[in-house]
Amino acid sequence: MCLAENAARLASLGPAGIDLNFGCPANVVNRHGGGAALLNEPETILAIVTAVRRAVPAHMPVSAKMRLGYSDDSRAIECALAIADGGADELVVHARTKTQAYKPPAYWDRIVDIRAVVNIPVVANGEIWTVDDAPAAAKPRVVTC
Numbered sequence: 001m002c003l004a005e006n007a008a009r010l011a012s013l014g015p016a017g018i019d020l021n022f023g024c025p026a027n028v029v030n031r032h033g034g035g036a037a038l039l040n041e042p043e044t045i046l047a048i049v050t051a052v053r054r055a056v057p058a059h060m061p062v063s064a065k066m067r068l069g070y071s072d073d074s075r076a077i078e079c080a081l082a083i084a085d086g087g088a089d090e091l092v093v094h095a096r097t098k099t100q101a102y103k104p105p106a107y108w109d110r111i112v113d114i115r116a117v118v119n120i121p122v123v124a125n126g127e128i129w130t131v132d133d134a135p136a137a138a139k140p141r142v143v144t145c
């Protein structure tokens, strides 16, 4: 797999870690099956992360970034589990789909759902502008009626 070969080459240059981007929304990337397009194929994400993890020295962190999905967030948990099960050390979640692009809001509640099922650190990303936003992005919203 090209990604694993490239990761091994990168690792030989001595980086702090290898980061995989399953969040890129650029059409030029997505139409070739890269970035957020892979969020429609959690099984491919699992294969990629597994192959990259194996290709990189064990002491070197492998991290990954994802969005919540391509056109909807129905497979967000599957994608997050694929990343964790593939052996990633850390997961960054940009809490929007590709279709949502960079439009507010970011759906931080879904980050909480993901944190509940994966066994690796999860970093919240998206629409965090103030010091107060940061803890809010990491906690379930309290809904009052």
Ligand SMILES: Cc1cc2nc3c(=O)[nH]c(=O)nc-3n(C[C@H](O)[C@H](O)[C@H](O)COP(=O)(O)O)c2cc1C
Binding pocket: 021, 023, 065, 094, 102, 106, 125, 126, 127, 128
């Ligand atoms: C012009 C632009 C370029 C970006 N390039 C990258 C990138 O190379 N890698 C990456 O992981 N995220 C990239 N992002 C996404 C941001 O890191 C971040 O996930 C996104 O903007 C959501 O955070 P925000 O709501 O605070 O903007 C880019 C965003 C923008 C607007």
